Amino acid sequence: MQRYLWQQAEGRRHAYDTARNPSPRAGESFTALCGQTVAPAPEDMIAGLWLAPTCHACEFQLAARVGWSRSELHRLRISQEGSTA
Numbered sequence: 001m002q003r004y005l006w007q008q009a010e011g012r013r014h015a016y017d018t019a020r021n022p023s024p025r026a027g028e029s030f031t032a033l034c035g036q037t038v039a040p041a042p043e044d045m046i047a048g049l050w051l052a053p054t055c056h057a058c059e060f061q062l063a064a065r066v067g068w069s070r071s072e073l074h075r076l077r078i079s080q081e082g083s084t085a
């Protein structure tokens with residue numbers, strides 16, 4: 001299993017650590033990389049319906065954990081600030 005995966009929950013697509021949360025389930029809360037504790041609804045478990053915007057804090061945390069350089073993280077932050085989500 002990949003170390004980090006994405007899961008839509010409570011209006012955002014969050015990333016999570018599979019070492020801490022092996023498999024999120026509908027109605028059960030998990031802690032995302034951004035620090036929020038969220039619970040997916042049943043419809044959030046249907047990957048084709050992941051229309052919620054990406055959680056920027058999770059995106060940044062994930063990039064940092066997989067080893068992006070400071071300059072790459074800086075560019076990511078700038079691109080996030082330029083988007084509306």
Ligand SMILES: [Zn+2]
Nearest residue numbers: 014034055058
């Ligand atoms: Zn998040």
